[in-house]
Amino acid sequence: MNERNILVVAHAGRDDTVDAARRVVEALRGAGARPVLAADDSTDLCAVDPGFADVDVLGDTVSQDELELAIVLGGDGTILRAAELVRGCAAPVLGINMGHVGFLAEIDRDDMDAAVRRVIDREYEVEERLALSVRVKDIDGAVVYETFALNEATVEKASRERMIEVVLEIDGRPLSSFGCDGMVVSTPTGSTAYNFSAGGPVIWPSVEAIAVVPLSAHALFAKPLVVSPDAAVAIEMLEGTSGSGILWCDGRRSHDLPPGARVVVRRSSRPVRLARLHPTEFTDRLVRKFRLPVAGWRGQGTAS
Numbered sequence: 001m002n003e004r005n006i007l008v009v010a011h012a013g014r015d016d017t018v019d020a021a022r023r024v025v026e027a028l029r030g031a032g033a034r035p036v037l038a039a040d041d042s043t044d045l046c047a048v049d050p051g052f053a054d055v056d057v058l059g060d061t062v063s064q065d066e067l068e069l070a071i072v073l074g075g076d077g078t079i080l081r082a083a084e085l086v087r088g089c090a091a092p093v094l095g096i097n098m099g100h101v102g103f104l105a106e107i108d109r110d111d112m113d114a115a116v117r118r119v120i121d122r123e124y125e126v127e128e129r130l131a132l133s134v135r136v137k138d139i140d141g142a143v144v145y146e147t148f149a150l151n152e153a154t155v156e157k158a159s160r161e162r163m164i165e166v167v168l169e170i171d172g173r174p175l176s177s178f179g180c181d182g183m184v185v186s187t188p189t190g191s192t193a194y195n196f197s198a199g200g201p202v203i204w205p206s207v208e209a210i211a212v213v214p215l216s217a218h219a220l221f222a223k224p225l226v227v228s229p230d231a232a233v234a235i236e237m238l239e240g241t242s243g244s245g246i247l248w249c250d251g252r253r254s255h256d257l258p259p260g261a262r263v264v265v266r267r268s269s270r271p272v273r274l275a276r277l278h279p280t281e282f283t284d285r286l287v288r289k290f291r292l293p294v295a296g297w298r299g300q301g302t303a304s
Contacts, residue, residue, distance in 0.1 A: 004033040005062050006119065007070040007081040007091065008055075017098050020073045021045060024116055025055060025131050031120040036062045036250035038085055056087065069089040069275060076102035076193070080250045082149050083272050091124045092297050094119065094275035103285055106277055118277055125279065128271040129189045130208055134249055139239070139260030149249040150188030150272045155257065156215070156233045159234060162243030166215060168212070169234035170227055175278035178219035182245070183235050185265045186211040189272075194251075194290070200224045204282050210267070233265045 008234065010021040010101035025035040036056045037045065045052040056062050061213050064086065072082040072095045079095045079102070086093060096112050118124060134153045136145040155162045157180075167177035186195035188203035191211055196202060200213035201224055208229040214222040218246050236261050237245050245257035257263065287294055 004068050004120075005036050005056075005066045006033050007036045007038070007058060007067050007082070007085065008041075008073070008083065009038060009070055009078060010041060010045070010073040011078065012041075012048045014098070016056060017073050018045065019045075020047055020112060022051070023112065023146065024071055024073065025052070027113060027116040028120075031116070033120060034062070036067065055156040061084075064089045067211075069094060071116070071119065071210070072096065072105075074098050074105075076104045077251075079104040080150060080252060081273045084250075087093060087148060088268075090273065092124075092273035094124065094277070102291065104189070104234065104263075104274065106275065115277060119275075124277050125274045127205075127274045127276050127279070129205060129274060130187050130210075131268040131272045132161065132185065132187060132210070132249075132265050133268040134247070135249060135264045136255050136257065137262040139258075141262075145247070145255040147249050147253050147255075148253065148268050148270075149190070149265075150177075151193045151250045152184050152186040152195060153263070154182055154184045154194060154248045155237075155245050155263055156248060158246045158256070163216075163218070164243045164245045165241035166245075167236045169232075169236065170212075170225075171231050176219060176221050177238065178214070178217045178222060180214050180217040180219075182215040182221070184211075184213040184215065185233050185235075186213065190250075198224075201226060202286070206282075210265075216229065229267050231266070235263045235265075237261045245295040 004162050005027035010017050016103045028035040037060050042057050070082045070086050070093045097108050116243050132149040138144050160298050163179045165179050169174045184198050188205050191203040198213045200211045209226050212225040237257050239260045240261050247255045
């Protein structure tokens with residue numbers, strides 16, 4: 001019987017996260033599974049607790065294709081990092097919230113032991129989330145950078161004092177050009193992240209769509225847009241722009257954008273897979289996250 005390899009994603013910056021990582025590692029071993037750490041996490045955790053030194057390391061003793069699932073200890077930022085670690089394989093990501101109120105984590109730390117047991121018993125469903133394929137082309141049209149995004153791809157001005165001049169294209173047709181601080185292209189998953197802060201719409205995860213939101217645009221027509229999930233969104237840095245830009249994907253991966261650069265964003269053929277133990281209505285997540293007032297509601301828990 002093949003060994004069951006479970007990636008444990010945690011950083012050593014918080015004592016409670018280190019303790020949780022230790023508990024998860026022990027629980028997995030006790031159930032006959034093999035815990036695995038990312039190389040950076042292994043280095044950092046071993047510096048805090050040498051007891052992690054005998055945990056297998058991803059890319060060293062275990063390959064990405066051998067992973068069954070990733071257990072993430074942290075908030076949404078750590079889950080985004082985990083999605084990057086398992087990109088390219090079928091392993092889903094299960095988030096355990098370590099005190100941050102996020103949208104991607106499935107359960108709270110109080111339920112961690114039960115969660116590990118259910119992972120071992122494969123008592124989880126996999127939810128696929130739309131992801132973005134992001135490409136940067138130079139002024140000659142050559143692809144110079146490629147990546148993905150679960151939350152958003154943003155084109156931002158590189159210097160605080162200079163805005164950038166861009167032209168927005170949807171499905172091969174120019175829509176408008178304007179000066180702005182940047183552009184956010186978001187998935188439904190990312191609609192409660194940068195998109196939300198920029199004034200974009202909140203999109204339920206079950207809706208397949210892409211949001212496009214200008215940042216501080218100097219234009220009359222600069223409203224948030226919601227386009228087809230199969231649309232191709234392109235943002236071109238005008239050749240005459242006085243400012244340079246930078247592309248950020250999920251706030252983790254970046255690439256410089258000189259005048260003439262073109263960023264093309266479309267739906268990725270590979271979604272991000274999230275493991276769910278007990279799926280929660282997105283409406284309830286919104287209420288908890290933003291502490292929305294619901295006093296006086298007289299419904300019976302159904303839409304009828």
